[in-house]
Amino acid sequence: MGLRRGGGPNPALRRPRPRCRTRLRCVVVTRVPAGQLASFLQFLYEAAGMTRAGARVMADTHVEADLRGIPGHGSRLAPGYLDKLRTGHLNPRPLIxxxxxxxxxxxxxxxxxxxxxxxxxxxxxxxxxxxxxxxxxxxxxxxxxxxxxxxxxxxxxxxxxxxxxxxxxxxxxxxxxxxxxxxxxxxxxxxxxxxxxxxxxxxxxxxxxxAMSWGHLHHLARNGQTLPNGVALDASGHRVRDPNLAAALLxxxxxxxxxxxxxxxxxxxxxxxxxxxxxxxxxxxxxxxxxxxxxxxxxxxxxxxxxxxxxxxxxxxxxxGDRAWSQRDQARQDGIALDANGLAALIEAGRRLNVRAPHGWIQPEPLDATSGSQKEQT
Structure with missing residues (x-):
């Protein structure tokens, strides 16, 4: 259970729990408060060289996507953005x-x-x-x-x-x-x-x-789900249901x-x-x-x-838009669901930038090949 800095239980941080569906692997999900996640993301982007205002825009955008149930464009993209800021593919202080x-x-x-x-x-x-x-x-x-x-x-x-x-x-x-x-x-x-x-x-x-964004496809891959028919091709040009084999979208x-x-x-x-x-x-x-x-x-x-x-x-x-607004209301009440890979990637990004994760965040299992730092292709 998460603890406040004063030592008492933090009711806003929910215990990790498996989210299971028929024929799918169990996915361990931790729910974190939207405000807490936004603050952590802002600290990460400031540590990467962005202005406070720019870092806040990045944090708010990631969290808003998570709240609306669009995890492929949410906080899981932050480690990839941070890498691009570090390598110069993105400019932390652009002269627009x-x-x-x-x-x-x-x-x-x-x-x-x-x-x-x-x-x-x-x-x-x-x-x-x-x-x-x-x-x-x-x-x-x-x-x-x-x-x-x-x-x-x-x-x-x-x-x-x-x-x-x-x-x-x-x-x-x-x-x-x-x-x-x-x-x-x-x-x-x-x-x-x-x-x-x-x-x-x-x-x-x-x-x-x-037919589907790469962000959504990667989300399905992380959760062990299959693709609908006619969404993607593999490297040989054959239609594929396994998101891990997708080489091109349709x-x-x-x-x-x-x-x-x-x-x-x-x-x-x-x-x-x-x-x-x-x-x-x-x-x-x-x-x-x-x-x-x-x-x-x-x-x-x-x-x-x-x-x-x-x-x-x-x-x-x-x-x-109905689904997005409904999910947003629910997520603001229950917290934003982060799977083990997404949470681990954020904690690791903080470690590299010397930004401590919020008190009570638990280090999940080690990352696998479908971690949050995977390159987006939207």
């Missing part, structure tokens, strides 16, 4: 430069800033310009991996704006239907957030161009493939980045914000969202 600024349009060179930092800047700029002009577009070049793209778009929606964002992948990892097994496209991401009657819980879509049919191609153009060519992923962290990011009030539809948009939501839920279905 404005390339072009014309009222509703802003073009930014992020100087290899970590993606969440670049995205936070793009959201702030898009918000200001959308308030002034009704619509704004911000393009970013040379940004790092953004993570869960629904986080920046939800920030816009919670301010009453419609948010749209697209982010480029670092590597070509998506093969084409009817082609060879050679990856041609990146698994670029798209997110749309629309404010509704409850502005804190907007309608939210956050998806990758492929788009969701011909329409999904068309979306993947269009996304490459939006986040590559349109942002002034490479048209196709170039295998580094200089990626493109596009953020668009629309102010419904400037279109004189703020109230009717909220009414329309409520009507659509009612029609969808009356049929027993969920609105986009």
């Amino acid at each position: 430069r404005i390339v072009q600024d014309e009222e509703a349009v802003l073009v930014v060179d992020a100087d290899l800033a970590p993606g969440p930092v670049a995205a936070r800047l793009a959201v702030a700029a898009a918000m200001l310009r959308a308030r002034r002009c009704g619509i704004a577009a911000v393009t970013v070049r040379r940004a790092g991996h953004v993570g869960a793209l629904g986080i920046p778009t939800a920030q816009l929606a919670r301010r009453g704006l419609v948010g749209v964002a697209a982010a480029q992948a670092s590597a070509r990892s998506v093969a084409l239907h009817g082609g060879t097994s050679t990856p041609v496209l990146g698994s670029s991401a798209l997110s749309v957030a629309i404010p509704g009657p409850d502005q804190q819980r907007p309608v939210l879509v956050d998806l990758a161009a492929a 788009p969701v049919g011909e329409r999904g493939q068309a979306l993947a191609i269009v996304l490459e153009l939006l986040v590559g060519a349109l942002t002034g980045s490479t048209p196709l992923p170039a295998g580094d962290d200089g990626r493109g990011l596009l953020v668009v914000a629309v102010d419904p009030r400037r279109l004189a539809v703020a109230q009717s948009l909220a009414t329309g969202v409520a009507a659509v939501a009612r029609a969808v839920r009356d049929q027993g279905a969920r609105m986009p």
Whole structure:
């Protein structure tokens, strides 16, 4: 059981417990409070050379992804980000430069800033310009991996704006239907957030161009789960269910493939980045914000969202974002679930940076090949 510094039991830190499902291996899960995890992550990023403000953005972004039930983009990515900051693949104190600024349009060179930092800047700029002009577009070049793209778009929606964002992948990892097994496209991401009657819980879509993100695939691998049919290919070009054998992802049919191609153009060519992923962290990011009030539809948009939501839920279905907000509420109450590998990777990252893990965190079993430092390929 975790102990407070005063010596008494810490009720917020839950005892590790196995999470088991039929035909799956047991996964030992430790639940930690969101605030405690965020503070530890911030200390890690500050120790890696980031400013306090930048480190806080990184920590908040990781924890928000964990809260929403997106562990593939949560705190397990921190050790990999820290390695990139150490090796110079990401810049801990970037000199972010404005390339072009014309009222509703802003073009930014992020100087290899970590993606969440670049995205936070793009959201702030898009918000200001959308308030002034009704619509704004911000393009970013040379940004790092953004993570869960629904986080920046939800920030816009919670301010009453419609948010749209697209982010480029670092590597070509998506093969084409009817082609060879050679990856041609990146698994670029798209997110749309629309404010509704409850502005804190907007309608939210956050998806990758492929049938599954690499982050989710790695999460399934760590938990001993299999892939759905038609999601990935192995090195020989055969469809595979074992996530550990996946060498390339597939788009969701011909329409999904068309979306993947269009996304490459939006986040590559349109942002002034490479048209196709170039295998580094200089990626493109596009953020668009629309102010419904400037279109004189703020109230009717909220009414329309409520009507659509009612029609969808009356049929027993969920609105986009419902699952994320429900999981967020539950995780804030129960704590964030960290598996043994993820927890061990964070503790090891702290040891390397001379940052002590929170009091009561227990060192799990040694890491295996699917540890949290595994390179992300979103």
